[in-house]
Amino acid sequence: MKTIGSDFEDAMISTSPSISADDPDIAYLQYGWIYREMPLAKYQALFDQPWPGALDQYRAEEISFSPDLYQFEACIAARSNLPFYEGRQHDLSDPRHHADKNAVFEAFGLNGDLGYEENLRLHLASDWKIKS
Numbered sequence: 511m512k513t514i515g516s517d518f519e520d521a522m523i524s525t526s527p528s529i530s531a532d533d534p535d536i537a538y539l540q541y542g543w544i545y546r547e548m549p550l551a552k553y554q555a556l557f558d559q560p561w562p563g564a565l566d567q568y569r570a571e572e573i574s575f576s577p578d579l580y581q582f583e584a585c586i587a588a589r590s591n592l593p594f595y596e597g598r599q600h601d602l603s604d605p606r607h608h609a610d611k612n613a614v615f616e617a618f619g620l621n622g623d624l625g626y627e628e629n630l631r632l633h634l635a636s637d638w639k640i641k642s
Contacts, residue, residue, distance in 0.1 A: 518542035518626045523602040525614050526569035527553065539618040542626055544633045546618045556617050567600045568610070 521542035527550055528536045537553030539546045584593035595604040602611045612622035619638055620629045 518630075520603065521626060522570045523611070524568065524570040525602065525618075529569075529571075539614060539620075541620075541629065544620070544630055546620075546633070546638055548618065553617070556613055568602045568607075568614070570601065 523539070523541045525539045526537065528534060528538060528547075533547075535550045536547045537550050538548075581594050585591055587593075592605075595601060595606070601607070602614065608622065615622035615629070619636055620632055624632070
């Protein structure tokens with residue numbers, strides 16, 4: 511199966527308690543075309559963070575992108591993608607958050623070590639439902 515080349519490989523990953531007043535007791539994971547939900551209580555058990563708001567630290571509500579030439583230049587100069595993540599401390603794509611990404615993906619029935627295409631295959635092959 512092919513989505514749109516590798517267009518979604520770097521898709522934004524967002525996970526947090528629901529922002530919908532209609533579904534206040536759920537949490538979600540959105541990764542490109544992959545969308546999954548689970549009960550909020552189960553989601554809250556994933557994080558052992560001391561500050562309020564920690565549960566939505568990986569919430570990303572962006573709807574588009576625009577190139578930041580400064581970041582591109584900084585990444586080229588550093589020969590690393592890390593300058594890109596400096597202003598995005600709450601990005602599950604950031605390699606520094608790999609352990610959190612793995613925990614979140616596992617809880618939602620995905621695999622944080624796999625790329626987007628492989629996780630999309632897992633998602634489409636599953637019978638994922640809201641689980642209690």
